[in-house]
Amino acid sequence: MLRQPLKVALVQLKVGADKAANLAHAKAKVSEAASHGAKLVVLPECWNSPYAVTAFPEYAEEVPTGETSEFLADLAKSTGVFLIGGSIPEKDGDKYYNTSVSYSPSGQLLGKHRKIHLFDIDVPGKIRFKESDILSPGNTETLIDLEGYGKVGLGICYDIRFPELAARAARRGAFAMIYPGAFNTTTGPLHWQLLARSRAVDNQVFVLVDSPARDMSSSYHAYGHSQAVDPWGAVLTEAAEDECIVYATLDPAAIADVRQSIPVSSQRRFDVYPDVSKK
Numbered sequence: 001m002l003r004q005p006l007k008v009a010l011v012q013l014k015v016g017a018d019k020a021a022n023l024a025h026a027k028a029k030v031s032e033a034a035s036h037g038a039k040l041v042v043l044p045e046c047w048n049s050p051y052a053v054t055a056f057p058e059y060a061e062e063v064p065t066g067e068t069s070e071f072l073a074d075l076a077k078s079t080g081v082f083l084i085g086g087s088i089p090e091k092d093g094d095k096y097y098n099t100s101v102s103y104s105p106s107g108q109l110l111g112k113h114r115k116i117h118l119f120d121i122d123v124p125g126k127i128r129f130k131e132s133d134i135l136s137p138g139n140t141e142t143l144i145d146l147e148g149y150g151k152v153g154l155g156i157c158y159d160i161r162f163p164e165l166a167a168r169a170a171r172r173g174a175f176a177m178i179y180p181g182a183f184n185t186t187t188g189p190l191h192w193q194l195l196a197r198s199r200a201v202d203n204q205v206f207v208l209v210d211s212p213a214r215d216m217s218s219s220y221h222a223y224g225h226s227q228a229v230d231p232w233g234a235v236l237t238e239a240a241e242d243e244c245i246v247y248a249t250l251d252p253a254a255i256a257d258v259r260q261s262i263p264v265s266s267q268r269r270f271d272v273y274p275d276v277s278k279k
C-alpha cells in the first residue's frame with residue numbers, strides 16, 4: 001500500500017520524428033517536473049518515435065542497454081525522481097516490442113514491461129491500427145517497488161482494456177496502476193477516462209494515464225487528456241490536448257477511506273466465480 005503522500009507529474013509530451021530532439025525535450029520536461037517537487041514522473045507511450053507501425057523498426061533499440069534506456073537511467077538519477085519511462089519501440093533479436101522501462105532516483109532499473117495486449121483495431125471509416133503487423137506481445141505482468149512508497153502495477157495503453165491485469169496487481173498490493181498510453185481521437189473521448197476511472201473503482205487504487213500531446217500533422221492523432229484518478233474514481237487532475245505537465249498528490253488516506261467505506265475486497269464471492277489473482 002501507499003506509505004506516504006506522493007507527488008506525481010504526468011508529462012504530456014509533444015513528440016516528433018527527430019529522436020534526438022524527443023530525448024532533449026523529454027529531459028527538459030522531466031527536469032521541470034522535478035523542479036516542481038514531483039517525486040514520480042511519467043512519460044507517455046511511444047515518446048522517442050512517431051506512433052506508427054511503419055516507424056517502429058527504424059526507431060527500435062535494445063532495452064535496457066540502448067541509448068534511450070541509458071538516457072532514462074541518467075535522467076532519473078540527475079533529477080532524483082522515480083521515472084516511468086513511457087514506452088519505446090524495442091528490438092530483441094528479430095522481434096520488436098512496445099516496451100516501458102522504469103528507474104529509481106539512483107538510476108537503478110526497477111522494471112521492464114512489454115505491452116501484453118497489442119493494439120489491433122479496425123473501426124470502419126475511423127481508425128485501423130495493427131501493432132501485430134510488426135510487434136510481438138509481452139508475456140509478463142509487471143509490478144514495481146517504489147522504495148519508501150509501495151508497489152505500482154504497469155500496463156501500456158491497450159492493456160488498460162483488460163481488467164485482469166489491474167485486479168491482479170491490486171490484489172498483490174499495488175497502490176496504483178500506471179498506463180503510459182496513446183488513445184486516439186476516435187476511442188479517447190468515449191473510453192480513456194471511463195477505463196481509467198473503472199480500473200480505479202474496481203480495485204480501489206489510483207490510476208495514472210499519460211498520453212503524448214495531440215499533433216494533427218502526424219499520422220496518429222493522440223487524444224491527450226493525461227490524468228490521475230483517485231481510488232474513489234474522482235479525477236484529481238486532467239490535461240487538455242496540448243503539451244503540458246499535470247500534477248497530483250496521491251494521499252494514502254484516500255485508499256484507506258474508500259476501502260473502509262465500501263469493503264468490496266472482503267465481499268468478493270470466490271465461491272461463485274474464480275479469483276483472477278490466483279493463477
Ligand SMILES: NC(=O)CC(=O)C(=O)O
Nearest residue numbers: 119157158182183184187
Ligand atoms: N493505442 C492503444 O494501444 C490503445 C487505444 O488507442 C485504444 O484502446 O483505443
